[in-house]
Amino acid sequence: MIKFVGSFETVESLPNTQFSEYAFVGRSNVGKSSLINAIVAQPVARTSNTPGRTQSLNLFNVDDRIMIVDLPGYGYARVSKEEALRWLNRLEEYLLNRSQLRRLFILIDSRIGVKDSDLDLMAFCDNSGICYQIVYTKKDKRVREKSQTIISHENHPAMVEQVLETSAEKKYGLEDIRNIIGIK
Secondary structure: EEEEEEEEEEOOOOOOOOOOEEEEEEOOOOOHHHHHHHOOOOOOOOOOOOOOOOOOOOOEEEEEEEOOOOOOOOOOOOOHHHHHHHHHHHHEEEEHHHEEEEEEEEEEOOOOOOOOHHHHHHHHHHHOOEEEEEEEEEOOOOOOOOOOOOHHHHHHHEEOOOOOOOOOOOOOHHHHHHHHHOOO
């Protein structure tokens, strides 16, 4: 059973639970909420075609065992520089201080590829020892960028070696994430 716990504006306001947390983050419009909905097979996360709709830390309780965290996107959303900096600071605070975090899934739109903002987050995680895994989204769509950067765990010490490929629309690649999280 999946339950929406709430939207939280600060890390301090998050509930203090003993549940393992699995967080999803990526550039705005990467398909985070759609992927979360596909993984849990329920429309629990709010989706939108407008980049930057997820602005809070959104928690979902799965079977009173684990928490899924939908983090605000970065990179593309049309918000003020002050607001973007506030989101970035909150993300860093969550990643550095949330002891329940077991894995951060960094989502990358497979049509576009890795951008500087993704590499910046990966470097932050590498330097801070935060375990993360790359998940390519929208693998059912046609690639738009001709030259894409290849990501290798050899250059990223905190990165899980396996890179995942998914499509929320075609339900492709979801089982790998479900197995990692522990959802049947």
